[in-house]
Amino acid sequence: MAFNIKDIDETRAPLLDHLVELRARLVRSVIALVIGFAVCFAFADPILGFLVQPLREAFPEGEGQLIFTKLPEIFFVELKVALFAGFVVSFPVIANQLWAFVAPGLYAQEKKAFLPFLIATPVLFLGGAALAYYVVMPTAFRFFLGFGGQAGGMEVQALPSAGDYLSLVMQFILAFGMTFLLPVLLMLLHRAGIVSREQLAGARRYVIVGVVALAAIVTPPDPGSQVILAVPLLFLFEGSLLLMRLQDRAMARKKTATASDAESGEGEAGEAVVETD
Secondary structure, eight states: OOOOOOOSOSOOOOHHHHHHHHHHHHHHHHHHHHHHHHHHHHTHHHHHHHHHHHHHHHSOTTOOOOBOSSTTHHHHHHHHHHHHHHHHHHHHHHHHHHHHHHGGGSOHHHHHHHHHHHHHHHHHHHHHHHHIIIIIHHHHHHHHHTTOEEETTEEEOOOOBHHHHHHHHHHHHHHHHHHTTHHHHHHHHHHTTSSOHHHHHHTHHHHHHHHHHHHHHHSOSOHHHHHHHHHHHHHHHHHHHHHHHHHHHHHHHHHHHHHHHHHHHHHHHHHHHHHHO
16 A cells, blocks of 8 residues: 655644644643653663663772762652653654644655654664763773872772763763764755755865864763764764765756656647647
């Protein structure tokens, strides 16, 4: 069975109906987030244990611990963990509600153009988060722990607090996840006609400087994590240029086919006029 995407809905709903629908979509999204938060809060300890693994592996065998210096700190850490994980779990529902609200106002061609970006967004975000968790965080934590030892005859020992550690982990995951959405942003700008492939290719040297600066801003101040973020971003930029080239070729072929169809249609119409005369 063919998958057909309809054009803009024929209904002309007034503004109040749109606001009512928006409220319903927001309520459903909030309910999904609350349910995800409640479920994840029940499993906050295992989730926190999963997030702690990069730090545990960075410490020598049998060493390392997380401390909390304020009595309610660990409780608020588990709340943050549950909220963060609950948003990840409920994101498909939230994205579905957003799409259901926006899709009726799009033409079929616009829906087909937007759907790949909607699918690529969570995939790229998860790819960036996975790179941060499995590669960057263990490397950065080993780098930071390497400053421990002796100083002035006293032992310098790492005793990270649970709250500070969670903030650092969330910074890593969000920084890598959001920056990995660079191809989606560039492709949308290209699709909208705001930037062209030639403009981006000509500004490649400035893009390289901007990527390096961005990696230095969004990651902790160690050279390893900055390089690990900057290199994939540069590859993603070059991949975006390649996709833009393919997109430009596809659009050019489509325009050529449309023009040839129009010319053939005019020719047939002219022949029909001659036969009528």
